[in-house]
Amino acid sequence: MIDKDYILDKANKRCQGTLVSKLGIVFTDVGENFLEAKMEVTPSHHQPAGVLHGGATAALAETVGSSAAAIFSKKSNTLLRGVELSINHVRGISEGFVFAKAIPIHNGRTMQLWKISIVDENQKNISFAKLTTLTIDK
Helix, strand or coil: CCHHHHHHHHHHHHCCCCCCHCCCCCEECCCCCEEEEEECHHHHHCCCCCCECHHHHHHHHHHHHHHHHHCCCCCEEEEEEEEEEEEEEECCCCEEEEEEEEEEEECCCEEEEEEEEEEEEECCEEEEEEEEEEECCC
């Protein structure tokens, strides 16, 4: 059994003063094999065309996937690094919230592969991402 409140509090505090907090990303839920976060879409997250910038969406995806990899790591005293992020954007959004959910596709001792789905408040698909992470000894 996981301590949901402890994990979410620790994950959110760990991100204070980083790009994650600058973008307004907040971890909202964690389960036995997933991590979720949300980000409010404001004009500061827009590309010049007035919709959510793909880079902000990619930062959300990598944040949730990397954090999930750290939370569910099978080894202690290690460093975790994202080594590849691939993302497809399927719908634009200009306001409201987006929600990202990371689930493991493969959770090995040294390599992990994460699927991150990003949806809006109405559960409409916004983006899909795949993140590969590596766990290395300190």
